[in-house]
Amino acid sequence: MAFRFVRSLAPAALLVLAQACAPLPNAARPTTARAQGAPPLAADETGVVTAADPRAAAAGAEMLRLGGSATDAAIATMLALTVVEPQSSGIGGGGFLVTADASGKVESYDGREMAPAAATPDWFKVDGKVLDHGDAVPGGRSVGVPGNLRLAALVHARKGKLPWRVLFGPAIRLAGDGFAITPRLASTLSFASGIAGLDPAGRALFFGADGAPLPVGTVVRNPALAATFEKIAALGADSFYLGDNAKAIAVKVGTAPRNPAPMSTADLAGYKAKPRDPVCGRYRVWRVCSMGPPSAGGVTVLQTLGMLERFDLKALGGASPTAWHLIAEAERLAFADRDTWLADPDYAPVPTAGLIDPAYFAARSALISDKAAINNAAPGMPAGARDSLAMAAPIHEHGTTHFAAVDRWGNAASYTSTIESAFGSGLVVGGYFLNNELTDFNLDPTRNGKTTANRVEAGKRPRSSMSPVVVYGPDGHLRLIVGAAGGYTIPPQVIRVIIGTLDWNLPAREAIAQGIVMPAPGGTLAVEAGTPLAAMVPALQSLGHARVVAVPMRLKANAIEWVPGENGKYHWVGAADPRSEGASVSP
Template structure:
């Protein structure tokens, strides 16, 4: 498969699993609970974008019923759990950034949490650090899931529809069935050892001959429908307490591979957190994203800030110099990411120092239009500690991004994940459990010092997820964006922002264009795009190893397109590399 390239190029940083999407929505049966009467249609009722058209339709249904962007995003997350099980769901976690039409930005941390039994040597067995591939399957990699606590917190703040209504589309998809898409089928084939690790999962997605079910096969998941019905009726507590919590703890503790202790107290004690978003200026625009434990938002802000002194608009998207500059800025930001970012509840993350304009300007001064940086060591922002060692990038794979804007002009930008494709391979109640703990540094020490992102009890692992919102100089929301693909997420988001704001591309065209981004020991150029012809020019700029490689990227965005007489409209965009779609009420 095309995406296997990363194992030979950069085994620990760029491996992007195929993430499945699907065809058009199934015929729907009535929502299991009554929804409030929808208000009359307005000129612009909003829009939803997601990695699967059925999930996008679920969000659009909430908007049609008078729901908020947050309502729509939650409905999308639940529907994706059914039709894109390899990428996200209630067995995983995520980050949500909400933005009001008035300019208020909030961010919600639903990142998975290490159980109370976790210690820094969690992934050291018989005196040796487990490899990533050995650490993923089974119980040791499972963190306490956060998506439902996140959803409940966000819904309490800005939901308009009753909680139970948000589950209607997902319940229908799980109970009535959905067709396996080409992307899901390819991921089942590629990751069959994980996808079929659990007998319940094998019964869902594999035939009697042991082979993954082919494209177009109808799959019904009554166990997941029942799980959703219970949570819809009883709230998020029914996931974290009682029978479901007991089932998760038992599954993790008795896993056929890497069994590990997780208690019902771990589940009961999980809380989502309202975090301060990270915001900065890029030229005339205000860009906001998720702060730590996500590293993505800071990486995006640093990269944009380091590029601001260059006239990217004049260079244009066909300029090798422009892409060289973008990659150089990303290299610097990635160096800081690996050195200084982790869960701020456990480590002294120098967030303010990392996004300080003066610090960013000093880092930008290292970048040249005519040569490459010889040493991309991390900087020393204000507040940084010498106590911790620098650790390298960590593979992240199974993720999805979706976004919604409602009729009031409020937005939700939500990135959700189970980490690797099909997470840990363990299944409870029809959903996969994540393997998010492998986003910690498996080796807790480096060069005699502890790493900031080592595992500890109750800690949340660092992430690349980068849900963003962008306001224009008039204070109007201009762009909502995000991506999937681990290490590639910040470069994908940066490409969308620069494409729309600097190069005046539509969000659709900005996503569809190719990408140039740093990889460990190389510069990666997306094969099969016009950018592949830039390899000689990039080499002439000092990049000694430039490799054109196929990439299965996946980004989604919504942009505001101004019209005449002060009017405008929202336009959704989905990555043509995926089976993503947009939908309106």
């Protein structure tokens, strides 16, 4: 689907907020730090799972109860979300996973979707003209080779404790026995009906005989997906990438009713998930680690925190317009670097080390004033950068979800998964939606006469905003596991939670529930409408921001934190965004 914009509030500069700014039903908006009717907090030293849907969180908690690892729980959660949150993620998409253990070892894994071998930089050109984003999304041309199951198999082989087949149990039950449509799924079906109903299989699942989306509470059964899961559970991930399923994907993409494009069974057979070096840095006394390229999110988070370290955010507090101004200024500078330098490191010389060098943070931070706005930030020149690369227009995914798990041994998994737009490409194979992840590449391969780093190329993985994060305290113990969904808003959401918990001493759930102020291109500053921060608009304008707009945002974050309880005993507490239908579940 095309981006949804608040046209009456903003010109093109604000369009990057995309679906993240689509209004929520009133019942889903945050009214207090704890939304009315929200599920209780989950606290348990034996582990906890948090996800955007309570049924998926329960699937992960079931694995912990059976003696599984955090990785087992995360995989089971991902599979269950394929069923109950099909608009956001699933086995037809990909993701990034960061794992951490009690000794301080952090690893990261890349399951990002991949362009087929036939892809070229002009992939999104038709008759010499670049497709508009909304025209590029539906159908075959936007589909990348899915990565989630190869990612799951790779990490399970290294860190799983339960048999592979056990992880599929909850998802098979949900798909076969049925699940009820929630308000968030219903609202997404309504505004994304063109994509959700593009494929006859999607229409059969979620639309009535009258062509209208099924209402809240309708029980949906997906026997095709249950059968797909049963086969993968029995035969392993290879059964997805080889044989009948691979043929079905290739045929579906090649014969799509919109934008048919070549994808071969060899493209699927050749896909590999990759271990990647995590990006880590210090923020005050804490060690923060996240996913490195091709995700830009981790670098953006570390850069922003590094630039903010010289400011006393604790003293300013979360009610200070100056604090939010400083956060937005650092994010604006980090986004400028993101759009210029970050891409798939297998295809472009990404200067990751230079971008997260403390000396570079200091130089960029010197551009920030607590009294005036930058508005139009320029990228820097970090060590190792090549000035031959052009700035890349920002493209953002927004059919995304984040979930996290901690097990009884203190191991953590922070997993962000996506199919890009709501319901991805709209194409359905075996009961699951295929992604439209290739629209996260720059549709136009050049800008200002130069080739962009994030252009389409055969076998390449598109840049992402996904930011799964783990934070260690000064005592070396895991302190916080956090991530978010919402495309361009993901790094600011994660940054807000980190600052809220570490600088402002908020419980993670309150840090998630607080509003957000974040930059958009063209000097625009977006403030989340319906939150106390909306009252800061005049104060932010007085700091020189060219345009400050209050916008309703469809945010979604999840976290787990290690906190003291009664008698000073520490335990894990899960937190889910009150804007979403998320929940935390203990085993």
